[in-house]
Amino acid sequence: MDLNEEALNLHKKLKGKIYTGLRGEVTPDTLKLFYSPGVAEASRYATDNAKKLKEVAWTNNTVAIVSDGSAVLGLGDIGPEGAMPVMEGKAMLFKHFADVDAVPIVLDVHDTEEIISAVKAIAPSFGGINLEDISAPKCFEIEERLKAELDMPIMHDDQHGTAIVTLAGLINAARVTGKEIKDMKIVLVGAGAAGIAIAKLLHKYAQPRIFAVDSKGIISANRTDLNEEKKKLLEFSNRSNIDGSLENAVEGADVFIGVSKAGLLSAAMVKSMDKNPVIFALANPTPEIMPDIAKEAGASIIATGRSDFPNQVNNALGFPGIFRGALDNGVTKITDDHKVAAAEALAALVENPTADKIVPNPFDEGVVEAVASSIK
Amino acid sequence: MDLNEEALNLHKKLKGKIYTGLRGEVTPDTLKLFYSPGVAEASRYATDNAKKLKEVAWTNNTVAIVSDGSAVLGLGDIGPEGAMPVMEGKAMLFKHFADVDAVPIVLDVHDTEEIISAVKAIAPSFGGINLEDISAPKCFEIEERLKAELDMPIMHDDQHGTAIVTLAGLINAARVTGKEIKDMKIVLVGAGAAGIAIAKLLHKYAQPRIFAVDSKGIISANRTDLNEEKKKLLEFSNRSNIDGSLENAVEGADVFIGVSKAGLLSAAMVKSMDKNPVIFALANPTPEIMPDIAKEAGASIIATGRSDFPNQVNNALGFPGIFRGALDNGVTKITDDHKVAAAEALAALVENPTADKIVPNPFDEGVVEAVASSIK
Numbered sequence: 001m002d003l004n005e006e007a008l009n010l011h012k013k014l015k016g017k018i019y020t021g022l023r024g025e026v027t028p029d030t031l032k033l034f035y036s037p038g039v040a041e042a043s044r045y046a047t048d049n050a051k052k053l054k055e056v057a058w059t060n061n062t063v064a065i066v067s068d069g070s071a072v073l074g075l076g077d078i079g080p081e082g083a084m085p086v087m088e089g090k091a092m093l094f095k096h097f098a099d100v101d102a103v104p105i106v107l108d109v110h111d112t113e114e115i116i117s118a119v120k121a122i123a124p125s126f127g128g129i130n131l132e133d134i135s136a137p138k139c140f141e142i143e144e145r146l147k148a149e150l151d152m153p154i155m156h157d158d159q160h161g162t163a164i165v166t167l168a169g170l171i172n173a174a175r176v177t178g179k180e181i182k183d184m185k186i187v188l189v190g191a192g193a194a195g196i197a198i199a200k201l202l203h204k205y206a207q208p209r210i211f212a213v214d215s216k217g218i219i220s221a222n223r224t225d226l227n228e229e230k231k232k233l234l235e236f237s238n239r240s241n242i243d244g245s246l247e248n249a250v251e252g253a254d255v256f257i258g259v260s261k262a263g264l265l266s267a268a269m270v271k272s273m274d275k276n277p278v279i280f281a282l283a284n285p286t287p288e289i290m291p292d293i294a295k296e297a298g299a300s301i302i303a304t305g306r307s308d309f310p311n312q313v314n315n316a317l318g319f320p321g322i323f324r325g326a327l328d329n330g331v332t333k334i335t336d337d338h339k340v341a342a343a344e345a346l347a348a349l350v351e352n353p354t355a356d357k358i359v360p361n362p363f364d365e366g367v368v369e370a371v372a373s374s375i376k
Numbered sequence: 377m378d379l380n381e382e383a384l385n386l387h388k389k390l391k392g393k394i395y396t397g398l399r400g401e402v403t404p405d406t407l408k409l410f411y412s413p414g415v416a417e418a419s420r421y422a423t424d425n426a427k428k429l430k431e432v433a434w435t436n437n438t439v440a441i442v443s444d445g446s447a448v449l450g451l452g453d454i455g456p457e458g459a460m461p462v463m464e465g466k467a468m469l470f471k472h473f474a475d476v477d478a479v480p481i482v483l484d485v486h487d488t489e490e491i492i493s494a495v496k497a498i499a500p501s502f503g504g505i506n507l508e509d510i511s512a513p514k515c516f517e518i519e520e521r522l523k524a525e526l527d528m529p530i531m532h533d534d535q536h537g538t539a540i541v542t543l544a545g546l547i548n549a550a551r552v553t554g555k556e557i558k559d560m561k562i563v564l565v566g567a568g569a570a571g572i573a574i575a576k577l578l579h580k581y582a583q584p585r586i587f588a589v590d591s592k593g594i595i596s597a598n599r600t601d602l603n604e605e606k607k608k609l610l611e612f613s614n615r616s617n618i619d620g621s622l623e624n625a626v627e628g629a630d631v632f633i634g635v636s637k638a639g640l641l642s643a644a645m646v647k648s649m650d651k652n653p654v655i656f657a658l659a660n661p662t663p664e665i666m667p668d669i670a671k672e673a674g675a676s677i678i679a680t681g682r683s684d685f686p687n688q689v690n691n692a693l694g695f696p697g698i699f700r701g702a703l704d705n706g707v708t709k710i711t712d713d714h715k716v717a718a719a720e721a722l723a724a725l726v727e728n729p730t731a732d733k734i735v736p737n738p739f740d741e742g743v744v745e746a747v748a749s750s751i752k
Contacts, residue, residue: 007414038383
């Protein structure tokens with residue numbers, strides 16, 4: 001039985017991956033405390049006050065995982081029903097790794113304003129909002145607006161979760177290869193949600209030379225087909241304003257980071273990179289280059305999004321601890337400084353990084369605690 | 377320590393009444409089935425298909441408890457934060473009595489169209505929608521529109537939960553007093569969400585003579601201050617078109633049903649009713665008349681909303697089984713026939729009704745099963 005068949009069978013057998021449990025027993029004696037008439041006193045206490053509500057309701061520990069299903073995994077725009085199994089899976093991870101009570105919310109609206117309105121409408125129900133699998137470029141405005149308009153931790157995980165774990169890996173890759181990130185030439189392929197967030201975070205961290213590449217080639221000021229977010233990349237990427245293909249971009253590069261498509265990076269391209277090249281081939285499920293081919297072509301370190309190769313760049317290293325920390329520490333804005341601190345905390349968990357171990361495993365002890373303590 | 381203090385302390389101690397639990401263990405082996413990459417197969421399977429989604433996700437067993445906090449218990453418009461403890465309490469009852477995974481959703485929007493939009497936006501996340509503590513008259517349009525526009529079970533419990541349990545009690549009260557509902561003169565005080573729904577359901581059940589009374593007196597065609605819902609009551613209530621006060625209305629009545637305010641009904645009014653009068657004094661927490669006073673004035677049967685007197689008309693007898701049945705039996709519209717069937721099922725659970733036992737207790741065995749099997 002292949003993995004897909006096994007996964008579908010398991011889903012059909014369980015008929016759901018989460019459930020609601022009760023923190024107290026419902027009896028004739030407790031009913032009048034948990035519900036009418038006693039509950040009225042908790043309601044009076046919490047009226048118009050989200051902070052007091054957190055003292056008496058589960059909002060102190062809840063995160064809504066919100067998706068409109070417009071960019072689910074590698075499946076694309078499969079709508080709210082298609083998105084639900086992924087969001088429910090993510091709720092499992094939130095609970096297992098960080099004891100966060102996460103609720104999957106899939107939206108039957110897809111327009112930027114409608115998504116913002118729906119999230120704002122339900123916001124008082126939750127302690128935080130994890131935006132997920134919402135397509136670029138609308139995901140950028142949706143996240144920015146919600147962060148500005150709501151007083152609670154909000155993060156689009158496809159952007160920042162990926163960026164944080166990638167930076168963590170790169171910090172350790174630099175230690176292994178003896179290079180410094182600030183001196184690196186980094187080629188980033190895929191200028192969607194994850195790619196743009198990675199570029200921004202790398203720039204924030206150490207201002208390396210970054211070249212972003214999309215399906216049309218290197219993103220340069222000469223291009224006339226760029227959306228607003230890609231244009232913003234030019235404020236710090238491609239300062240020499242070169243044009244060209246991915247092949248041109250990777251020549252002499254220290255690092256290749258792909259959040260794009262299977263098989264984009266050839267062995268010849270790896271050979272054209274600087275010595276000890278670092279490859280983050282993060283396309284799922286099939287990387288931009290397979291690890292064995294990259295190694296053979298001279299790659300010093302290779303990371304993928306997969307668990308069956310070393311160095312899995314896995315969002316599960318980030319979001320559980322990030323929201324755990326935000327909820328516990330009363331953080332209402334997750335800033336770039338938080339993201340850098342989380343990446344450094346993750347990197348520091350690997351005491352002696354090697355080519356085959358630049359990031360921790362989500363199941364390693366202390367991961368959530370380390371990340372959570374950096375969100376304060 | 378009084379009940380309110382005890383309730384608030386318990387809420388502060390538990391910091392929430394529900395949590396999310398996991399239906400499977402998260403391990404490196406299961407992670408790739410529950411989450412990426414295996415989950416993609418469940419997502420493909422469920423794409424654009426709510427029915428298939430129910431085979432692989434918790435939507436087969438979830439109900440959103442939705443309130444904008446505009447009419448919470450007797451507290452009135454206390455907003456979403458104030459509403460949350462009540463909705464979370466209701467989620468407990470859903471789970472305890474009917475094993476339904478209910479999620480409290482409190483809304484930061486209050487306008488009819490905005491509430492409808494928010495509920496429609498999140499609808500694919502759930503198997504049913506329990507509207508709760510939304511003020512009249514907007515609650516009527518919100519429920520009607522959502523029922524028309526969404527293909528899933530939707531019920532405003534303040535209306536129909538109360539109406540179903542009231543009808544159940546009245547069926548047994550009629551057995552005890554030897555009267556037939558179709559021959560009764562019934563005075564209904566309070567023409568908000570619950571009162572209007574009770575009137576409609578009693579009419580549907582047996583067309584008794586109904587007189588509805590609000591704070592201005594008997595609702596009659598001569599009144600110029602009636603909203604649309606009150607006007608609709610005139611299609612079947614007050615056919616003789618009399619005007620007057622509550623005092624005038626109850627003279628000679630067989631049944632008084634109050635969903636209004638503490639202390640409205642005097643002993644003198646009870647004495648003016650027909651022989652063996654039946655009193656449903658459902659105002660919470662203080663009834664329209666206290667049971668001992670009503671008894672002394674000649675009441676044959678008295679029911680209240682409280683657990684510390686006999687005959688508690690408690691919504692918890694209704695909603696858990698109603699949604700359990702709707703989810704299990706694939707019912708997407710809860711109709712008047714369903715409501716009558718649920719009331720009859722509840723009434724039938726009391727084998728030998730007496731003046732002190734006209735409705736079951738929510739903790740009695742078989743309540744949820746009986747109600748659920750009537751929603752098919």
